[in-house]
Amino acid sequence: MSKAAGNIPLLFRIVNETSSIVNVAQGIVRRVIQSGELNVIDKGTNDLQTKADRAAQNYIITTLSSLFPKVTIIGEEGDNVSESFDGLLSTDTLVDKCSVIDVTSAQKEVPEHVRSIQEEDLVVWVDPLDGTAEFAKGITEGVTVLVGFATHGKSVAGVVGQPFYNVNGKTTGRTIWGIPGVGFGGINAQLPPKDKKVITTTRSHSDSRVEAVLASVKPDEVLRVGGAGYKVLLLVEGKANAYVYARAGCKKWDSCAPEAILCATGGSLTDLAGKYYEYHKDVQHVNDEGILATANGEDHAWYVKQVSQVPE
Ligand SMILES: Nc1ncnc2c1ncn2[C@@H]1O[C@H](COP(=O)(O)O)[C@@H](OP(=O)(O)O)[C@H]1O
Numbered sequence: 001m002s003k004a005a006g007n008i009p010l011l012f013r014i015v016n017e018t019s020s021i022v023n024v025a026q027g028i029v030r031r032v033i034q035s036g037e038l039n040v041i042d043k044g045t046n047d048l049q050t051k052a053d054r055a056a057q058n059y060i061i062t063t064l065s066s067l068f069p070k071v072t073i074i075g076e077e078g079d080n081v082s083e084s085f086d087g088l089l090s091t092d093t094l095v096d097k098c099s100v101i102d103v104t105s106a107q108k109e110v111p112e113h114v115r116s117i118q119e120e121d122l123v124v125w126v127d128p129l130d131g132t133a134e135f136a137k138g139i140t141e142g143v144t145v146l147v148g149f150a151t152h153g154k155s156v157a158g159v160v161g162q163p164f165y166n167v168n169g170k171t172t173g174r175t176i177w178g179i180p181g182v183g184f185g186g187i188n189a190q191l192p193p194k195d196k197k198v199i200t201t202t203r204s205h206s207d208s209r210v211e212a213v214l215a216s217v218k219p220d221e222v223l224r225v226g227g228a229g230y231k232v233l234l235l236v237e238g239k240a241n242a243y244v245y246a247r248a249g250c251k252k253w254d255s256c257a258p259e260a261i262l263c264a265t266g267g268s269l270t271d272l273a274g275k276y277y278e279y280h281k282d283v284q285h286v287n288d289e290g291i292l293a294t295a296n297g298e299d300h301a302w303y304v305k306q307v308s309q310v311p312e
C-alpha cells in the first residue's frame with residue numbers, strides 16, 4: 001500500500017470502493033428488467049425477491065468482501081445467494097462514478113470516531129434492491145441499492161444507488177454517499193418548504209395503524225412510494241418533510257444507509273419514539289418500532305410528540 005493510501009481513513013476508502021460497486025450493481029438491476037426475466041419468489045407474505053435482488057447482492061458481497069475481508073457483511077437475501085451475475089455485468093457507461101470524497105481537503109477535519117475505524121469494526125448492511133414490490137410491477141423510479149456502514153452499533157456512512165434515476169427523460173442512474181460529520185455527495189440537498197407538510201409513506205405495506213399514525217401528523221399531502229431508500233431521498237431533496245411508517249417491517253438494511261445520508265444532510269431517522277436504531281452484527285433485523293425520518297432534524301421532536309398521541 002502506498003503511503004498516501006495508508007493515510008486515507010478506512011471508512012473513506014470503503015465508501016469510495018462501494019460507490020463503484022453500487023454503480024455496477026445498478027447496471028445488473030437494469031439488465032434484469034431489460035431481460036424481462038425477473039424470476040420472482042415470495043419469501044413470506046408480500047415480501048418479494050427477484051433475480052435482480054439475488055444477482056446484485058451476490059455481486060456486492062463477493063466484491064466488497066474480496067477487497068475488505070475483515071468486515072462483517074449482512075445482506076437482505078441471506079448467506080446462500082448463488083445467482084450468477086456474470087451475464088449481467090454490462091458495459092453500461094451511463095452511470096458516472098459517483099463523486100468521491102475529496103480526501104486531501106476533508107482529511108484535516110475528519111472526526112476522530114471516523115479516523116479510528118478499523119476494518120474489523122465495520123458491519124455492512126446490504127439491501128441489493130429496495131422497493132422490490134414496485135420493481136416486480138415495473139414501477140422503477142424508487143428502486144435503490146443500499147449499502148450502510150455501522151461501527152459500535154451506530155450508522156456511520158451510507159451509499160445509495162438509484163438505477164432508474166431520470167435526467168431529462170433519460171435513465172442515467174445516480175449514486176449518493178453520506179458520512180455524518182464529514183459530508184455527502186451525488187445529490188442536491190434542499191430543505192422542504194415550511195408552509196406545507198408533505199409526508200411520504202409506504203405504497204405497498206400499509207395497514208390501519210399506519211394510516212392512523214399518518215393522519216396524526218396532519219399531512220397536507222401524502223406521497224405513497226416504494227422503498228425506504230427512495231423515501232429518504234425525497235426528504236434529502238426537499239420533496240417531503242417527513243417519512244412516517246408505523247409498522248414493523250423495514251429491516252436494518254433498509255434504514256442503515258438512508259439514516260447516514262439523511263443525518264449527513266441535516267435530517268434524522270429513528271423509530272417512532274425518536275430512538276435511534278442499533279446496527280451491530282447481532283441486532284434483530286426487523287425495525288420493530290417503525291420509521292420516523294425528518295428532512296430537518298429540528299422538526300423531529302414535533303413528529304415524535306404527534307405520533308405518541310395515537311392510541312395503540
Ligand atoms: N410489512 C412488511 N413486510 C415485509 N417487508 C416490509 C414490510 N414493511 C416494509 N418492508 C420492507 O421495507 C422496505 C420499504 O418498504 P415500503 O416500500 O413498503 O416502504 C422494503 O424493502 P425491500 O423492497 O428491500 O424488501 C420492504 O420489503
Ligand SMILES: [Mg+2]
Binds near residue numbers: 048132
Ligand atoms: Mg425485500
Ligand SMILES: [Mg+2]
Binds near residue numbers: 129130131
Ligand atoms: Mg429494502
Ligand SMILES: [Mg+2]
Binds near residue numbers: 053076129131
Ligand atoms: Mg431489498
